[in-house]
Amino acid sequence: MKLFYTFLFCILFQLGFAQSADQYFEKIRNNEAALTAFFxxxxxxxxxxxxxxxxxxAEPLLAHAIAHDLYLNTQTMTVSQEKQTGTDWVLFSTLQKNGELxxxxxxxxxxWSIKDYNNVDYxxxxxxxxxxxxFEPATIGxxxxxxxxLKNRAIKENVSYIETQLSTxxxxxxxxxxAKYNSQLRKMVxxxxxxxxxxxxxxxxxxxxxxxxxxxxSDFNSNFVGKMHKELKIDDSQFTMRYQNFVLRFMEPVDLFKNLVVAFISADSSPLMAGVNIVSPEDGETSMKDYELHMLMFKYCHSRFPKVKYTLHAGELTLGLVRPEELSWHINAAVYTAGANRIGHGVDIPYEEKSYDLMRYMAKNNIPVEINLxxxxxxxxxxxNRHPILLYKEFNVPIIISTDDAGILRTNMTEQYVLLAKRYPNxxxxxxxxxxxxxxxFSFIxxxxxxxxxxxxxxxxFKTFEANFSMK
Structure with a gap:
């Protein structure tokens, strides 16, 4: 009997922690500073x-560009490792010498980021x-x-895993x-x-x-990702990282498919390569024109490499950005045609054809949506309330909170959760x-x-975190 009460006490004690954390969270829900500390x-x-x-x-990228004395286009703020034609290209050392740096x-x-962006000029x-x-040349080397x-920042804000899209x-x-295949494939679509x-x-x-x-x-897996991952000791007891291959939507079909095949081969042959993705603006001219073809390419590669997982940027669109009819099918195609294992963004879901059936299918088949607030x-x-996160939640679609591009957006994972708590009391x-x-x-590990x-x-x-609130 003594053992029974000891066991019961431990259970109630632990439940008390979870309840206390929940109660404290509700108490601070409208206090941004308190939420920031909490998350x-x-x-x-x-x-x-x-x-x-x-x-x-941008700060370390800029520091790297200055240290390696890259060229800067003083009109566009683009950097280059080699001098380009035109009079606007100047070495950083020259800017420093002239007192202009x-x-x-x-x-x-x-x-290079949205720092001080005023929502007006551009x-x-x-x-x-x-x-x-x-800034891309500043990332080379x-x-x-x-x-x-990224690892050190993640550890400091209690993120234990990153699945990053590292490089083409x-x-x-x-x-x-x-090249003849480009027009032929488009005609077939x-x-x-x-x-x-x-x-x-x-x-x-x-x-x-x-x-x-x-x-x-093989060369990419071994001599770039694998070598760097090992030498830097990225994985340890506090943190783990894996890598997604990706292709660029704006490329011509043959070149995109070539890169997609190599990306799938890479992901199929190394445990460090978690999966495959497709990137670039979804509303771009080529992206829109070839979207269905891209989905069929993923479907084909899946038939060749059935073990490889892939997540697709889909539905990163909204009314006004594209014609209304273009909002009705991208997530549908990513899920039903391409067979995506996860969906990135998924913002246009309210406009998608038969969106209720689509979300029921996603829920039933455990296809999560990656939300980037x-x-x-x-x-x-x-x-x-324009964001569909509550719609996904209502239909029990698994939700994952992510940052997307924290450097350019001057954000972090904590801010995503702060916005989540403030904006959505449900x-x-x-x-x-x-x-x-x-x-x-739902990671691709x-x-x-x-x-x-x-x-x-x-x-x-979580047990350690929630224990903090037993004394509040």
Missing amino acids: SQMPKGGDLHHHYSGSIY EAYKQKIMHT PSDKQFFDSFMK NFGAGLLE IPCAIKTDDL ANKNEKAIMQSLDSLYAIFNQKDAKKYA VSNEFILKVKE ISYTDIKQFVYNSIN QDATVKKQLIKDLDVR
Whole structure:
């Protein structure tokens, strides 16, 4: 009997912690400073929608550009490792010598991120997407420092896992002689001839295999990601990282498919490569024109590499950004045609055709949506009740909270949860805790032992965190 009461006391004691944390959370829900302190210390699991280059803050990128004396275009704030044609390209050392460096630092910060953005002078979506190419040369040869920056920041704010989109895979396979396939594939899509599309992709796949696509995947896995991951000791008892390959929507079909094949080969052959994604503005001209073709390409690659997981940026659109009819099918195609394992953003779900059936399908098949509140507000101007997070919750679609591009957006994981708590009173602490666990359970970590350990670690972290509130 004594053992029974001891056991009962322990259970009630632990439940008391969870209840106390929940009560304190509700008490501070409208206090942003208190919420920030709360979520800074709360375990946040994983950040699954995460672009490496967009997650590095501008300050270290700028410091790297200055230290390596890159060229700066004084009109566009773009940097280059080599001097380009025109009179606007100046070495950073020259700017420093002329006493102009400090003034240009501020201009660069305003161009490489949303620092001090006033929502007036320039479209917010262009401000965001244009920044990548301006600072990209400053990331070359600087990946190690960037990964350590991300790791250290994650540890400090109690994020235990990141699944980052690190880099495209360099591939020198020439495709000039295959250009005819571009128009042919587009014509087949227009004619709804999926069988012919798959036959053409089969031919291209065979050609890329003959041209040793596997070599490029292997070199990337071993000599870039694997080597750097090991040398930097990225994984330890506090933190784990995995990598997503990605392709660029704006490329011509043959080149995109070539890169997609290499990306799938890479993800299929290394436990560090968690999966595959597709990026670039979804409303871009080529992105919109070839969207259905891209989904069929993922469907084809899945047939070749059934073990490889993939998440797709889908529905990062809103009314006014594209024609209304274009809002009705992107998530549908990503889920039903491409067979995505997760959906990134999913903002246009209220406009999607048969959206209730789509969300029921996502819930039934455990297809989570990666929610990026700060990103969606800045790029799409979608926030508060215009955001569909409560709609997804109502239909029991698994929800994952992510940052997207914390460096450009000048945000972090903590702020995502602060906004979540302030804006959506129907989302409880229990819901939020489930979102955190979703970020590990729905990660693309291949090694079941690693995932199990992260869940176990999360259990311990939450127990420690919730114990803080027994004395409040």
